[in-house]
Amino acid sequence: MIVLTTPFSQSGVKPQLVDPGYTLKSGGNAASLRVDRPGMHYAAEFSLPPMKPDAGRVLAGKLSRARSEGIRVAWPLTGAPQGSAGAPQVDGTDSAGTTLKVKGLTVGYLAREGYWLNVLDADGAHYLHQVQATVRVDALGKATLAVWPPLRCVLANNATVKLTGVQFEGVLSSDVSWEIPANRLFMPPSIVIEEAQ
Numbered sequence: 001m002i003v004l005t006t007p008f009s010q011s012g013v014k015p016q017l018v019d020p021g022y023t024l025k026s027g028g029n030a031a032s033l034r035v036d037r038p039g040m041h042y043a044a045e046f047s048l049p050p051m052k053p054d055a056g057r058v059l060a061g062k063l064s065r066a067r068s069e070g071i072r073v074a075w076p077l078t079g080a081p082q083g084s085a086g087a088p089q090v091d092g093t094d095s096a097g098t099t100l101k102v103k104g105l106t107v108g109y110l111a112r113e114g115y116w117l118n119v120l121d122a123d124g125a126h127y128l129h130q131v132q133a134t135v136r137v138d139a140l141g142k143a144t145l146a147v148w149p150p151l152r153c154v155l156a157n158n159a160t161v162k163l164t165g166v167q168f169e170g171v172l173s174s175d176v177s178w179e180i181p182a183n184r185l186f187m188p189p190s191i192v193i194e195e196a197q
Helices: 053-069
Strands: 002-004 012-018 022-024 033-035 041-047 071-074 086-090 099-105 116-120 126-131 143-148 167-172 191-194
Touching (some): 002 053, 041 167, 053 167, 071 191
Antiparallel strands (some): 022 033, 041 191, 071 167, 099 143, 116 126, 167 191
16 A cells, blocks of 8 residues: 655545446436445545655655555545544444444544544555534543445444544556656646545
């Protein structure tokens, strides 16, 4: 897994929800029928800033390897940081669908609607989800979070949940190319990453 960190921070991100479901539209006056299918996930286009040749050479090598190895980058959090959440973990083995049970949170912490989070499976793969309703953590450091998209893996008790240091992991689905103009600054391409789990 290729992990891009400073100085390879992105300068812009364009997320997209990848939806394997579909809507059946009637030829007559009947209502449309929504058909949801498992596996809804995210893709995102990351714009990278120009950089000096030394950093550019390193980035070019990392992006080339990422086609085979996968890639993980920091996920930009819009607005203020998401606070000090504690050391959250999955609570029990019955989190499923859009319900995520979490323990180990800071007592009184507010998991606000729109916050981003990762859940990690047994192999350490990062799945990206968003909190759908504001919840205050109880006196035991526990909360039940409504998340979207629906969970896509079986989560073990004590599996890691990240509300800080959220990352985006997947496969590099764009071509790997770059430009070296006359001024010798490295001009990286926009890269598209799609969750593969």
